[in-house]
Amino acid sequence: MQYRTDIEYMASFNPRQAPPILNYTAALAGFEPIDLSPAFRYCDLGCGPGLTLLTLAAAFPQAEFVGVDFNPNHIRMAQARAEATGLKNIKLIHSDFTELKDRNLPAFHFIAISGTLSWLADAPRDAVLDFMGNNLEEGGLAYLHYMAMPGHVIQPPLCRLANDYYHQLEGEPEEKVLLTKEFLKGFLNTQKRYFEVSPTAKDFLQNMINSSTSLFLHDYLSNVRRAYYFADMNELLEKRGLRYAGSAEPFYNHLQLAVPMESRELFRGVRERASVEAIKDYINVNGGRTDVFCKTTRSAGDERALETVLLAALPGQDQNQVINFAGAAVRLNVEPMASVLRILQTPNTLENLYHHPELSAYPRHEIRKALTYGVATRRLIPIVKGSIPHTQMSDYNRDVLNQVVHTTPDLLPSVTLSSPTMGNGHAISWIDAVMLWSIVNYGQEAPQKSLEIMQRRNLGIKIQSKESDKELTPEETMKIAIQNSIRQFNVLLPFMGITAQL
Ligand SMILES: C[S@@+](CC[C@H](N)C(=O)[O-])C[C@H]1O[C@@H](n2cnc3c(N)ncnc32)[C@H](O)[C@@H]1O
DSSP states (O other): OOSOOSSOOOOOOOGGGSHHHHHHHHHHHTOOOOOOSSOOEEEEETOTTOHHHHHHHHHOTTSEEEEEESOHHHHHHHHHHHHHTTOOSEEEEEOOGGGGGGSOOOOEEEEEEOSOGGGOOHHHHHHHHHHHHHHEEEEEEEEEEEEBTTGGGGHHHHHHHHHHHHHTOOSOHHHHHHHHHHHHHHHHHHOHHHHHHSTTHHHHHHHHHHSOHHHIIIIITOSOOOOBOHHHHHHHHHTTTEEEEEESSGGGGOHHHHSOGGGGGGGTTOOOHHHHHHHHHHHHOOSEEEEEEEEOSSOSOOGGGGGGOEEEEOTTOOOSOEEEOSSOEEETTSTTHHHHHHHTTSOEEHHHHHTOGGGTTSOHHHHHHHHHHHHHTTSEEEOSSOOOTTOOOOHHHHHHHHHHHTSOTTTOSEEEEEETTTTEEEEEEHHHHHHHHHHHHHGGGHHHHHHHHHHHTTOOOOOOOSSTTSOOOHHHHHHHHHHHHHHHHHHHTTTTTSOOOO
């Protein structure tokens, strides 16, 4: 049996596979970032119902996006959404990965595979890696998310337990999942010895029990579910002409942040980047990796690659903070970090920061460090263009918001809007989406409209009132909630090019 196609995978958005994030990761390692203004080509392998693909396609109307999946329902769902939202720059291909080589696909600047690689048997896995080797442009970037050893080590026995129990049951998959979860709950509540030997397995088992039916079937009960050591994945990709650039999780690229002080000794005498990476996984013991590889024959390490990347300070963030990582604390209010964050309230590049009068007292390596640590703390983000303050909401984002009116928060806990300035998605909760939809479509009547939608679903909203003795009516409460939302939306959404000021 191969990867299941009888039950749809629930859609999720992955911001790490967005082109500006991949570009930043490559540039940090000293590989040339890809120019995002012309019509670049992006391919998402195992695109599922296409949420990530659609959101990115809406952010880059000039680029071409291709999604591949062998589940016909996923392809139909993605196609229907692309048509409903008027996106013209998407092509969906119904294909098994093993048949990709016969599809006559062009070379891409980006190829991503997320939530899929670890669930593939050898043949489709090799087909995916071959496709990256053969169909990436020179200098093109690959994103690979996969489960990683040794952090993954606690998972297989529990998945096996669940699988064996599930397969001796009879009935419909949904029913069998419920019964398997009951069995796992019993195991969790009674098996002291197992969790003494393997204490962290408890959290993993709890996650299994809490997962949706779709995730449970696709992720934990898949008959292939394998983790890779980084060194092995690196070898598979090097053979195909790709070189490791870094992690799409920015802090993980800085040894000083990712590795505690007492562990740094372990890296003494370790020269190769791949060996550093392999040891780091033993220190962080993460269950997964989000790798970026570059198709190139050139070595990494060109310091100038990062200088042209456009960055901006995310508005509305508290800059008076200390952000703790396993290896070090990053203080945002010390120089030159504080100045870099302030200057980048207007988007700019590292090259220009080097010449900025307010930073003239600092050597280049300190400015570079402040900028890259700013990204690691998520106070700075790689963006595509400066903010467009008078943007009207795009058809795509309107359609995303329209969805919430027809659904409930348990079916759609959040929606992802597409940001052309970030070249990425921005997720907001169901209730925020309801209020934004009401504000955009109904202006003054927004409180009434939001209330109607909530009441139709028997939902209420509560607000902490300063005059706590005064009981607010639902109408008054919603009016305050909408005013608060407008204030919050106005901080981020115009910056992201999602709406004008509300
Ligand atoms: C877990 S989903 C991930 C979806 C999406 N990338 C995400 O991160 O949300 C894996 C997807 O890969 C597809 N898939 C699995 N094996 C495949 C194969 N051999 N060829 C094509 N698609 C495959 C599945 O149909 C599914 O949509």
